[in-house]
Amino acid sequence: MRASLAAASVLLLTGCSVSLPRPATTSAPPAPAVTSTAPAPAATGRAPRQTFEVDTRQLRLRRGADRPLPVTIWYPDADAGRLPVILFSHGLTGRPGDYAPLLERWASAGFVIAAPVYPHTSGGAERFDALDVVNQPADATYVLTEVLKLDRRAGDALRGRLATDRLAAAGHSAGGITTIGLFSVARDERLDAGIVLAGSALGVGLxxxxPPAPLLFVHGQRDSVVSYASGQAVYASVPWPKAFLTLPDGDHGQSLLRDGNEAFDVVADSTLxxxxxxxxxxxxxxxxxxDDAESAGLGRLDDKLG
Known part of the structure; x- marks a missing residue:
């Protein structure tokens, strides 16, 4: 499996990160403890209509001596009932803060986002190894398990607020590979849905x-790092409800994920x-x-969600 990654590692290293400015974040003070630990209800059929202010916090995790996994969590600052949890994976040389505009948009709509820094593929990693991507699905599953424990932790800001039966995974580029792995070679059967941003099946297979889980793929047709064709190949192999958002003028990251442009709004609205x-x-x-996908004529959607 590591050998199958080697041929493409140089290409990925040239541009997998979105290279966005990293905004400063501060941890919010703990919210009052919530006493209810009842099981999360089934999907209600109605997502929150309001936009919430967003808090962030840091969680220090470690999966073995060589795998520190610090996690940034974005979550609504108000009690909005039990909230679905999304595990987000960054690209090579990236970090969670690079994706803050998109992740904050998701959190403000009523989701909890948990984004780990992977130990050997992130920006600033002490021992960088692009081939370590194959170990990241296991990291992601571990992080999700630990984050869900906060729902039962006395005094925690997220106690009683996590919909532990409504879970998803998303990721960009190498993080997209990680996400595909969570639905294939390292299947986490707790996951109900996933989003792959400019990803491929390199190293994790098809x-x-x-259990069936709907998947949304988002890919720029001018992506010079992870080819549009490779994203399409993964999509074609998905046996479940699925959709593919094509951005004809989209590149690998900047036009998809940088706030302040119309392409970002298309991605944010569609994914939300x-x-x-x-x-x-x-x-x-x-x-x-x-309509989200085709806003301003910037995208087109192949919809097989059923």
């Missing part, structure tokens, strides 16, 4: 397995309505997806 549908069961959000 053997999707486990996909989450609202797949994790809240909001049928209105699903109906909005084609």
């Amino acid at each position: 053997g999707f397995t486990g 309505d996909f989450w609202r549908w797949s994790l809240y069961g909001d049928a209105d959000a699903k109906r909005r997806l084609p």
Whole structure:
């Protein structure tokens, strides 16, 4: 598996990170403890309509001596009931803060986002190794397990606030590979849905397995790092409900993920309505997806969500 990654590692190293400025963040003070630990309800069919202010916090995790996994968590600052949890994976040489505009947008709509820094593929890694991507699906599963424990931790700001039965994974580039791995070679059967941003199946294969989970792919047709064709190949192999958002003028990251441009709004709106549908069961959000994708004529959607 490591050998299959070697041929493409140089290409990935040239541009997998979105190279965005990293905004300064501060941890929010702990919220009052929530006493309820009842199981999360089934999807209600209606996602929150309001926009929440967002808090961030840091969680220090470690999966073995060589795998520190510091995690940034974005979450609504108000009690909005139990919230779906999304595990987000960064690209090579990236860090969670690089994706803050998108992740904050998701959190402000009623989701909890947990984004680890992977030990050997992140920007600033002491021992960088692009081939370590194959170990990241296991890291992601570990992080998700530890984050869900906060729902039962006395005094924690997220106690009683996590919908532990509504879970998803998303990632960009090498993080997209990690995400595909969570639905294939390292299937985490707790996951209900996923989003792959400019990803491929390099090193993790196309053997999707486990219970059906809807997947949304987003890819720029001018991506010079992870080819559009490789994203399409993964999409073609998915046996479950799926959709593919093509951005004809999109590159590998900047035009997709940098706030302040129309392409970013297309990605943010489309991914949010996909989450609202797949994790809240909001049928209105699903109906909005084609319009989200084709806003301003910047994208087109292949919709096989059913």
